[in-house]
Amino acid sequence: MFSIQTYIERRNTLKRAVGSGLILIMGNEEAPMNYTDNTYRYRQDSNFLYYFGISLPNLAAIVDVDSGEEIIFGDEFTMDDIIWVGPQPTLAEQARKVGVYRTEPYGKLSEKLAKAAQVHFTPPYRYENKFKLSQWLAIPVAQLKAKASETLIKAIVAQRSIKSAEEIVQLEEAVNITREMHLAAMRETQAGKKEYEIVAAIHAKALEFGGELAYPIIYSINGQTLHNHYHGNVMTEGKLALNDSGAENSMHYAGDITRTIPVSKKFTDKQKEIYNLVLQMQLSAINALKPGITYKEVHLLANKVLLQGLSELGLVNGDIDTMLTEGVQGLFMPHGLGHAIGLDVHDMEDLGENYVGYREGIDRSTQLGLKSLRMAKELEAGHVITVEPGLYFIPELIDKWKAENKFTNFINYQALDKYRDFGGVRIEDNCLITPDGYQVLGKPIPKTVEEVEALRS
Numbered sequence: 001m002f003s004i005q006t007y008i009e010r011r012n013t014l015k016r017a018v019g020s021g022l023i024l025i026m027g028n029e030e031a032p033m034n035y036t037d038n039t040y041r042y043r044q045d046s047n048f049l050y051y052f053g054i055s056l057p058n059l060a061a062i063v064d065v066d067s068g069e070e071i072i073f074g075d076e077f078t079m080d081d082i083i084w085v086g087p088q089p090t091l092a093e094q095a096r097k098v099g100v101y102r103t104e105p106y107g108k109l110s111e112k113l114a115k116a117a118q119v120h121f122t123p124p125y126r127y128e129n130k131f132k133l134s135q136w137l138a139i140p141v142a143q144l145k146a147k148a149s150e151t152l153i154k155a156i157v158a159q160r161s162i163k164s165a166e167e168i169v170q171l172e173e174a175v176n177i178t179r180e181m182h183l184a185a186m187r188e189t190q191a192g193k194k195e196y197e198i199v200a201a202i203h204a205k206a207l208e209f210g211g212e213l214a215y216p217i218i219y220s221i222n223g224q225t226l227h228n229h230y231h232g233n234v235m236t237e238g239k240l241a242l243n244d245s246g247a248e249n250s251m252h253y254a255g256d257i258t259r260t261i262p263v264s265k266k267f268t269d270k271q272k273e274i275y276n277l278v279l280q281m282q283l284s285a286i287n288a289l290k291p292g293i294t295y296k297e298v299h300l301l302a303n304k305v306l307l308q309g310l311s312e313l314g315l316v317n318g319d320i321d322t323m324l325t326e327g328v329q330g331l332f333m334p335h336g337l338g339h340a341i342g343l344d345v346h347d348m349e350d351l352g353e354n355y356v357g358y359r360e361g362i363d364r365s366t367q368l369g370l371k372s373l374r375m376a377k378e379l380e381a382g383h384v385i386t387v388e389p390g391l392y393f394i395p396e397l398i399d400k401w402k403a404e405n406k407f408t409n410f411i412n413y414q415a416l417d418k419y420r421d422f423g424g425v426r427i428e429d430n431c432l433i434t435p436d437g438y439q440v441l442g443k444p445i446p447k448t449v450e451e452v453e454a455l456r457s
């Protein structure tokens with residue numbers, strides 16, 4: 001937990017930004033897997049963690065902006081609870097650690113809300129919170145998202161987007177645990193093994209360093225499938241293994257790193273060409289990071305490097321800027337360059353992606369690739385973002401575009417045939433925007449062909 005002062009100041013900043021009314025921050029409950037008492041790993045809501053710090057189920061909190069009153073609602077543990085889960089500090093003791101001096105039984109919350117003239121709440125994403133809010137506020141479940149407070153959403157996004165020095169320490173720790181996960185994968189990857197054997201080694205490192213997974217592991221010889229969670233393939237010589245995995249540290253901050261490594265000890269020449277192109281995209285993008293530049297510009301810069309490289313390989317031909325404008329690159333990189341990261345791996349996505357990554361005047365494109373860009377607006381000092389270009393050969397997508405005669409004037413479909421079984425490459429790091437540029441978070445993780453091969457020998 002951060003210091004008591006951190007939480008008090010965070011709530012004071014929020015109060016000033018919201019101005020008036022009652023702010024409601026819902027905590028998360030346990031989530032059952034197959035019956036009530038057999039639950040998934042517990043994860044507290046990130047807004048609750050940010051303003052109230054307590055990682056326990058069945059809590060909710062209010063901040064009355066007008067009176068300044070702050071209350072955490074929750075029920076004290078009974079002897080029956082203590083028999084099963086052991087002795088616990090009282091809710092009042094927990095609340096004092098985050099500077100809240102009033103607690104009330106959970107059942108009192110609805111009365112408090114009923115008396116309020118205006119309740120600010122964030123869009124609920126868990127079903128139990130949807131049901132509760134619907135009942136308490138008499139809003140149909142389907143309308144909750146639309147009735148959420150834009151004032152509160154914008155205030156939280158503005159505040160949580162700028163990471164404090166103590167948050168950067170936590171994010172670096174998360175990246176350093178993530179680094180251990182990736183080093184383990186590089187050491188353990190071997191032809192003949194099943195993917196899930198490596199997945200086990202990756203997960204083990206997160207646990208070994210007191211963390212957990214920030215999101216389900218993507219580790220696959222089919223890297224061209226972007227979010228591939230199938231881990232049952234036998235790895236074979238000559239394939240690439242794409243590892244997109246990250247730790248959540250004990251303070252619940254996330255790391256999100258991708259490396260692509262050869263299943264054999266060394267990259268083939270063909271793999272090296274594609275890998276080095278993605279590396280060039282990533283380094284060009286990282287070097288462009290600074291306050292004031294829009295992340296959309298950086299995304300387009302990486303895609304320009306991509307098209308130049310593909311042109312040199314003879315896979316596309318034509319004027320680079322024309323291809324970029326028309327969206328030829330979508331066939332090869334059908335996703336965005338990156339996203340904000342913090343307490344959430346896609347930071348604050350519960351509040352709405354466009355509030356986090358867009359602003360008035362920057363609209364979301366409908367073009368393949370750009371439409372999945374989660375962060376498009378100007379970067380500011382204190383932002384932490386992922387930089388994760390990729391290059392994929394997706395046979396199904398290639399076949400579709402070819403059948404539609406799409407961009408036949410630019411794309412050399414015949415040359416592309418030789419890459420049908422190539423797979424995909426993605427390289428991802430987490431970067432802090434500083435007043436005069438950027439800082440790649442965490443200790444370096446092998447990234448060049450030479451560095452990766454050195455670990456594979």
Ligand SMILES: [Mn+2]
Nearest residue numbers: 256386388428
């Ligand atoms: Mn990512």
